[in-house]
Amino acid sequence: MNYQDIDTPALLIDETVLNRNLEYMSAYAKNKNVKLRPHTKTHKMPYLAMKQRDHGATGITVAKVGEAEIMAVYGLKDIFIANQIVGKQKLERIKKLAEQINICFGVDSIHHIEEIDEVFEGADKKAQVLIEIEVGEERSGIIEEIDYKLLLNSIRASKNVELKGIFSHDGHTYKAVDKDDCYDLFMTATTRTLHFANIARDMDFDIETVSIGSTPPFMFGFDIPEGVTEIRPGTYILMDGSQSNAINSYDHSAASVLTTVISKPTDERVITDVGAKGLTAQSRSKGLTATEGFGKIKEYDGVYVYGVFDEHAIIYNRAFNQSVNIGDKVRIIPNHICPVSNLYHKAYLINNDEVVKEIDIAAQGKLQ
Template identity: 60%
Template sequence: MKYTELDTPSLIINKEIMMNNIKFMQEHANKYGVSLRPHTKTHKMPRLAKIQEECGAKGIAVAKVGEAEVMAQNGINDIFIANEIVGESKIQRIRKLSETINISFGVDSPEQIEVIEKVFEGASKKAQVLVEIEVGEERSGIIEEKDFEILLTCIKDCKNVHFKGIFSHDGHSYAAESIEACKDLYEISVKRTLGFAKIAEELGCKAEVVSIGSTPSLMHDFGIMEGVTEIRPGTYILMDASQGNAIGSYERCAATVLTTVISRPTSERVITDVGAKGITAQTRNRGICATRGLGYIKDYNEVYIHDVYDEHTIIYNKEFRDTVRIGYKVEIIPNHICPVCNLYDKAYLVSNGEVLEELNIECRGQLK
């Protein structure tokens, strides 16, 4: 069927654009001789994760244990949980996963290590941990060298925990004021990460994995420094309005939300049948990823979403209002695709206007 015949709202993925994005990032990794481990929290779909692996990805990254469990159930057997995992129940679930797949996860405190050591007592394999390094995003991760040394000492004293490496995320690059500023932030972040890798080696704990990355910095060829072993972008596969702004084009945006015009109550106002529950109310207000409005109407010049209610999109644009009629379907490029995917049970893979496949979003709602 034609994808425009789908009921709305529906999440649409253009196959050709998606595949070009996958190949683009894989070629970038290959160029510098590093592994690509896509962060699948963007799409939450095992089917797409398998395609990424088939195109050369080493494995995948996820954000939560629940996502790792679903991905493993669907045949993915090399998974990194790029997050601090806290709590005995979650560590128990990781221990169970480690019996059948290669799984590693993030740490940044000795308190975590104490619980991991206890839970993995008697396990057939040691817990595989990577220490997160905070590189400027002001989120989680090690900041001070002394704390890093204390954490490594704690890991070295364990018999059930293996130090696999370090990872970082230059998420603050989203707010860089220019491409040059993005490059500077990226290089500072990578140098800081490699500095901690050197400290680890000096302490007798050589990192097998040094994992970096975010989509804005890796969509531009800033190079990859020697010592990095892995890149971990996520959004690149589908892109969105914010990432499109970062590269100066929406041509790489593979995902859209198909929506129907349901009202034209004034000479300028148009209402469609998707709201915050289908596209979110997210914006980015700084830097190269800054967005206008709450989403961009594809194929209509300079038409943005003015506001959203739970189930309504509000657009003010006289030319757009005069063009569309009740029942017309249009596509929205979301500002941030990652939470949008988590709002749908399925997506539709399309090519040349035809629906090729329904994609179940199996990791939807896996927040634990």
């Protein structure tokens, strides 16, 4: 059927643009001689994860244990949870997954090592961990070298934990002022990551993996310093308003939300049937990824969602108002695709305006 026949709100994915994005990142990783381990929290769809694997990904990244469990059910066998895992319940689930697939996860504290060591006692193989290095995002990760060395010694003393490598996330590149600033932030973060890898090597640790991530630097095609072994871009596969603003083009925007015009109360106000529950209320306010409003109307230049209620999008644009009728359907490019994917049970893959596949968002809501 034509995508215009889909009931709304609905998440759409343009197959042509999707494939172009997949091919771009695959070629980029190959050209830079690094492994590709995409972050599937962007889409939460095993179908897309398998397409990423088919386009050269050596494994995938997830954010939560529940996502890893779903991806494993669908045949993904090499998974990294780029997050600190705390709590014996979650660690027991990882221990069980480790019996079937290659799985590793993040740590940044001696507390993590002690808890993992206890849970993995008696396991067939040691827990595989990567230490997270904080590189400027001001989130989780090791900051001080002394704490890092103490953590390394804790791993050395552990019976059931094995250090596979280190990782970092330069998410603050989303707030870069321009391309040059993005490059400086990227290089500073990557240099710091490599420095910590060398500290571990100086302490006689075999660092197999040095993993870095976030989409903006890779969309710009920056060179990757020697010593980095893998990259973890997420948003690149579907893109969104903020990423499109960064590269000054919506040509890579594969995802959109289909919505119906349900009211035109004034000659400039238009109401559609998707709100915060289907679009989120997210925006970006700083740097090259800064967004206007709460989503861009795909079919109309310069038309944005002014505001959202739970179930309503509010648009103020006189020309747009005169161009659409109640009952018409338009597409909205979300500001941030990752949380939007988590709001839908399925997505519709379209090609030349025709629906070619319904894709189950199997990891939707897997937050534990």
